[in-house]
Amino acid sequence: MGGQNEVHKVKEEEMIDLTAFAADYLKMLKRTWKMVLVLGIIGALASGLWVNMTYQPRYTASATFTINIYEEQEDGTYTNSSFFDNSAAEQMATTFPHILTSGVLQRKVAKELSVDAVPGRIKASVVENTNLLTLSVTDTDAERAYRTLRAVVNNYPSVSELIVGKVNMEMLDETGIPAHADKPKDVKRNAARGGIAGIGAGLLLAAFMAFANRTVRREEDCMRRINMKCIGTVPRLHRKTRSRRTKQPSNIMDKKISQEFVEAFRLIRNRIEYSAHENGLKSILITSALADEGKSTTAVNLALSLAQNHKKTALIDCDLRNPSDSEILKAGKEKGLAEYLTGELDFEECIQYGEKMGFSDLENFLYVSGGNADADSTELLDNPKMKELIDSLKDKAEYVILDSAPIGLLADAGILAQYVDGIVLVVKKDFARADFILNCLEQFAEHNVHIIGCVLNDD
Numbered sequence: 356m357g358g359q360n361e362v363h364k365v366k367e368e369e370m371i372d373l374t375a376f377a378a379d380y381l382k383m384l385k386r387t388w389k390m391v392l393v394l395g396i397i398g399a400l401a402s403g404l405w406v407n408m409t410y411q412p413r414y415t416a417s418a419t420f421t422i423n424i425y426e427e428q429e430d431g432t433y434t435n436s437s438f439f440d441n442s443a444a445e446q447m448a449t450t451f452p453h454i455l456t457s458g459v460l461q462r463k464v465a466k467e468l469s470v471d472a473v474p475g476r477i478k479a480s481v482v483e484n485t486n487l488l489t490l491s492v493t494d495t496d497a498e499r500a501y502r503t504l505r506a507v508v509n510n511y512p513s514v515s516e517l518i519v520g521k522v523n524m525e526m527l528d529e530t531g532i533p534a535h536a537d538k539p540k541d542v543k544r545n546a547a548r549g550g551i552a553g554i555g556a557g558l559l560l561a562a563f564m565a566f567a568n569r570t571v572r573r574e575e576d577c578m579r580r581i582n583m584k585c586i587g588t589v590p591r592l593h594r595k596t597r598s599r600r601t602k603q604p605s606n607i608m609d610k611k612i613s614q615e616f617v618e619a620f621r622l623i624r625n626r627i628e629y630s631a632h633e634n635g636l637k638s639i640l641i642t643s644a645l646a647d648e649g650k651s652t653t654a655v656n657l658a659l660s661l662a663q664n665h666k667k668t669a670l671i672d673c674d675l676r677n678p679s680d681s682e683i684l685k686a687g688k689e690k691g692l693a694e695y696l697t698g699e700l701d702f703e704e705c706i707q708y709g710e711k712m713g714f715s716d717l718e719n720f721l722y723v724s725g726g727n728a729d730a731d732s733t734e735l736l737d738n739p740k741m742k743e744l745i746d747s748l749k750d751k752a753e754y755v756i757l758d759s760a761p762i763g764l765l766a767d768a769g770i771l772a773q774y775v776d777g778i779v780l781v782v783k784k785d786f787a788r789a790d791f792i793l794n795c796l797e798q799f800a801e802h803n804v805h806i807i808g809c810v811l812n813d814d
Contacts, residue, residue: 376565379572382785383565384558391557398553403546412536416501417491418508418529454514463510468502475503488524493537501532569789571782577809580789581796583780584808586630587623589649590615592814606683607656607663608714623653623810624660627779630807636776637749639807642759642768644792646677648783649812654758655683657779661754662709662720669706669721669748673771674760675732678725686712691724695744696735702747721752733766742774762795763787769798780809 384391454460464473475494481487490507494500512524571577577585592605592613607617630636641654651674658670671692672680681688686707695705709720723744728735735741748755757775762768772778778799782792799806 380562380565382572383561387557387561387564391554391561394557394560395550395554398556399546399550402549402552403542405549406540406542406545410540411495412540413493413495413538414497414500414533414535415491415493415537416497416504416530416533417489418504419487419489419527420508420524421527422486422488422524454511460507460510460514463514464503464506467506467509473503475500477503477507487527497533501530504529570785570787571789571792571809571811572785574811576789577782577811581782581792581809583806585811586626586779586808587619588811589619589623589653589814592616605652606685607659608717620656620660624657624664627657627807628661628664628666630805631754631777634777634805636805636807637753638745638755638757638775639777639779640757640759640768640771640775640804641779641781643761643781643783644763644787644795645783646761646764648761648781648786649814650761650781651679651758652683652814653779653781653810653812654756655680658722658754658756659717659720661756662717665719666754667719667721667752668754668756669723669752670756671723671744671748671758672725673736673757673767675725675728675735675767676760676765680722680758681724684712684722686722686724689724689726691726692744693726693728693735695723695726696738696740698740702744705744719752721748723748732760733770736767736770741771745774762798763791766798769802772799772802772804775804777805777807779807781812782809783812 461473465471468474474496475492477490477492480489480491482489490504490511492500492504492507494503508524508526569580571580574585574588577583590613605612605616607620627639631639641650641657643650651672655670658668661668670680672678673692674680675693678691689707690700691705691707694700695702705723705726707722707724709717709722712720712722714720745755745757755775757771759771760767780792780796796806
């Protein structure tokens with residue numbers, strides 16, 4: 356029973372993989388359909404142009420004969436042996452290639468045509484179970500094909516007589532000089548074939564790209580490809596009243612945001628709270644491998660969701676080169692972290708409180724903006740004051756959420772990792788390669804920091 360269950364499990368996993376590949380292939384086609392179309396057009400143009408440039412008409416002249424073999428009698432005369440006619444025709448057709456390549460026939464035909472070598476392609480065939488033999492000549496010149504045929508007909512019996520005996524070839528039909536080429540130049544048809552071949556190549560290329568695409572596309576890919584537990588998926592954002600074309604950062608306090616989006620962050624919040632409780636985590640770094648993966652949106656909405664759940668939460672925008680948390684919060688651009696690290700502001704001066712930011716029902720929310728950094732962000736963050744700020748906020752709040760620059764672009768996240776208790780990685784669906792993400796995560800290996808998991812972003 357156990358073995359049967361294992362076999363069933365393997366088959367089920369294979370089916371899932373095939374289904375997943377089909378879904379990935381369709382997504383890849385949506386991304387590469389222009390490429391497929393271009394390859395189809397290129398194939399059609401190339402095929403049509405090639406045919407137009409290389410086409411040579413070929414004409415076939417042919418003649419059909421009855422074969423009669425005469426047997427020599429004792430008195431020296433010849434009589435028709437019809438019993439052998441069929442086999443003789445077959446024998447003549449079989450031996451024709453050898454006869455044709457013989458120097459005797461070649462010389463006779465060439466002499467009659469007054470040429471050095473026999474032109475065209477010559478062949479013989481027999482109608483099964485009959486004494487009918489067909490000789491044909493194919494050449495690029497219709498008149499030359501016919502003249503060559505006549506020369507072969509004239510000289511063939513005398514050469515074949517050496518093999519099958521005295522032969523009488525009585526012509527039943529001939530084409531004369533061919534009026535039309537065997538295959539007319541059909542540019543359209545060949546272009547269509549080239550177009551189909553090009554599209555086929557594009558579809559195969561898309562399939563290969565889908566197979567070789569080692570990005571994270573599903574929750575199960577998180578553990579399988581980057582060895583991280585997925586703690587939630589941020590759904591594609593559908594605003595209730597705004598145009599879909601409007602791509603603006605949004606927070607869960609916006610009443611125009613879909614409930615699905617809000618619930619997704621509640622689920623992420625609950626799982627992070629559980630992990631924080633189990634592992635004693637208070638300060639959590641939110642980052643991503645590359646830019647535009649949604650790490651700032653995740654950091655802001657996680658902090659807001661924690662505050663909504665009656666947890667005093669501090670949010671620090673540590674992405675000093677590209678601070679965007681204020682835009683997501685729809686807060687004014689105030690001095691913050693950069694000014695605190697340079698000594699321009701003290702601890703209390705760099706903090707903004709939720710009720711003063713327009714969130715009247717979020718008295719548990721504290722915010723430190725990125726400020727205006729003139730110096731290199733890496734140098735600013737590699738500062739004892741950064742740890743002091745985090746420690747001071749941990750005394751004031753239950754959770755401290757840090758929004759860091761992408762780990763694959765800057766060293767900022769690696770520096771901040773030494774100050775925090777846990778890390779959450781935001782991974783955009785089908786965006787960064789899994790091997791690149793794994794290489795980025797190596798920055799955290801030297802720090803004794805807990806990797807909570809990853810958030811899969813579909814927005």
